[in-house]
Amino acid sequence: MNTTQSTPSTAQIKEAELSIHDVIARRESAHAFSPRAVAPATLRSILEAARWAPSSYNVQPWAFVVATKDQPAEHEAVASTLMDLNRRWAAHAPVLIVTVARTTFPHNGAPNRHAWHDVGLATANLLTQATALGLVAGPMGGFDPLAAREKLGIPEGWEPVTVIALGYPAEREAEATAAARKPRERDPLEHFVFAGRWGHTAHFAAAPRASEAGPLDGFRSVGIATIQN
Amino acid sequence: MNTTQSTPSTAQIKEAELSIHDVIARRESAHAFSPRAVAPATLRSILEAARWAPSSYNVQPWAFVVATKDQPAEHEAVASTLMDLNRRWAAHAPVLIVTVARTTFPHNGAPNRHAWHDVGLATANLLTQATALGLVAGPMGGFDPLAAREKLGIPEGWEPVTVIALGYPAEREAEATAAARKPRERDPLEHFVFAGRWGHTAHFAAAPRASEAGPLDGFRSVGIATIQN
Numbered sequence: 001m002n003t004t005q006s007t008p009s010t011a012q013i014k015e016a017e018l019s020i021h022d023v024i025a026r027r028e029s030a031h032a033f034s035p036r037a038v039a040p041a042t043l044r045s046i047l048e049a050a051r052w053a054p055s056s057y058n059v060q061p062w063a064f065v066v067a068t069k070d071q072p073a074e075h076e077a078v079a080s081t082l083m084d085l086n087r088r089w090a091a092h093a094p095v096l097i098v099t100v101a102r103t104t105f106p107h108n109g110a111p112n113r114h115a116w117h118d119v120g121l122a123t124a125n126l127l128t129q130a131t132a133l134g135l136v137a138g139p140m141g142g143f144d145p146l147a148a149r150e151k152l153g154i155p156e157g158w159e160p161v162t163v164i165a166l167g168y169p170a171e172r173e174a175e176a177t178a179a180a181r182k183p184r185e186r187d188p189l190e191h192f193v194f195a196g197r198w199g200h201t202a203h204f205a206a207a208p209r210a211s212e213a214g215p216l217d218g219f220r221s222v223g224i225a226t227i228q229n
Numbered sequence: 230m231n232t233t234q235s236t237p238s239t240a241q242i243k244e245a246e247l248s249i250h251d252v253i254a255r256r257e258s259a260h261a262f263s264p265r266a267v268a269p270a271t272l273r274s275i276l277e278a279a280r281w282a283p284s285s286y287n288v289q290p291w292a293f294v295v296a297t298k299d300q301p302a303e304h305e306a307v308a309s310t311l312m313d314l315n316r317r318w319a320a321h322a323p324v325l326i327v328t329v330a331r332t333t334f335p336h337n338g339a340p341n342r343h344a345w346h347d348v349g350l351a352t353a354n355l356l357t358q359a360t361a362l363g364l365v366a367g368p369m370g371g372f373d374p375l376a377a378r379e380k381l382g383i384p385e386g387w388e389p390v391t392v393i394a395l396g397y398p399a400e401r402e403a404e405a406t407a408a409a410r411k412p413r414e415r416d417p418l419e420h421f422v423f424a425g426r427w428g429h430t431a432h433f434a435a436a437p438r439a440s441e442a443g444p445l446d447g448f449r450s451v452g453i454a455t456i457q458n
Contacts, residue, residue, distance in 0.1 A: 040432065047422050195294075
């Protein structure tokens with residue numbers, strides 16, 4: 001989250017999709033948006049993808065408050081909850097979505113320890129669908145959840161989780177040179193994938209030797225400079 | 230989670246992909262697996278997808294303990310943490326993955342309120358990639374996290390979140406008739422998507438009238454009986 005964005009070239013997508021699906025490889029958090037509005041059918045498709053996420057006991061402990069630029073007061077209400085650093089760029093997004101978690105089970109009021117996790121599952125589907133439709137989306141944890149609760153009328157039992165800035169990428173971003181972009185960085189797999197027991201390196205997770213490097217390794221070492229968080 | 234599984238027919242996929250991407254539409258929680266092992270390169274690809282999820286401050290607060298059937302003691306250790314109802318089917322999965330959240334920030338020890346959410350983002354990418362590669366995966370919340378911590382040596386500061394059963398679908402499941410399967414069910418969009426403020430129905434989320442029903446509505450009302458959670 002919270003990083004610059006870009007549109008990867010077709011060549012990079014091709015390299016990546018052999019190892020991971022292009023809707024995952026192409027996803028990136030966005031910092032600059034085209035003023036182009038997001039059509040209702042597109043918004044619906046993106047939220048429909050969230051809807052089909054799995055959840056613990058299928059209670060679907062999520063809600064989404066969507067504010068579009070053509071509702072300036074509502075859009076500003078969401079933007080005003082953002083940390084300054086996020087607000088500076090995210091206020092220009094044509095769509096802001098507040099994701100909300102229902103933290104107790106509806107049938108008995110017991111705490112649902114998977115509520116935030118399941119909002120994460122739904123949010124990742126939303127991001128994947130947005131990517132598939134050519135949009136960019138940046139989820140942000142940096143906002144004031146109490147202000148969001150008050151301004152949007154979010155009831156007790158529900159907690160604001162993130163604000164997602166959504167829209168089409170700005171053209172100047174799409175045209176920016178690779179050198180001007182911040183590389184996406186992740187820990188290597190062998191740091192966080194274990195075999196059977198904590199701390200035991202999984203043989204399939206260790207970095208392949210040069211001779212057995214897969215397509216994504218090329219993607220990571222060569223194409224990486226143009227793919228963003 | 231925790232429901233039966235199936236492989237949707239090509240026709241259903243076609244209907245769905247017009248409205249939501251087929252890697253999301255086809256995803257389903259699995260209850261029956263082929264004995265076919267999952268190749269190391271396939272496992273690596275699935276975990277690589279998780280790796281590229283976004284996270285708050287990009288701290289990547291996740292880890293995955295992977296137990297394959299060819300390590301019977303480790304596989305059994307994970308299976309033994311499952312609730313009986315889950316263990317009955319999931320013990321047959323060729324791969325069990327325990328997802329783990331780092332609940333504090335590494336640099337200052339402060340609580341990371343997005344840790345579980347971000348494990349959800351990474352897990353959804355994992356499920357999407359598994360689907361893209363023809364596998365099925367069922368994330369389960371029903372397991373004993375204390376037993377998992379002890380048996381797998383998960384350190385303080387990290388919390389077990391789910392156990393994912395992963396493998397290829399059993400052939401008899403793939404061949405089962407639609408009538409024998411449990412339908413996937415989700416609340417309608419207008420129940421949990423709001424415009425600008427909590428409780429305000431989003432016009433794009435309201436169910437389309439018959440004349441403007443999109444392809445997914447056909448998918449939902451016709452194909453739904455053969456798609457699973």
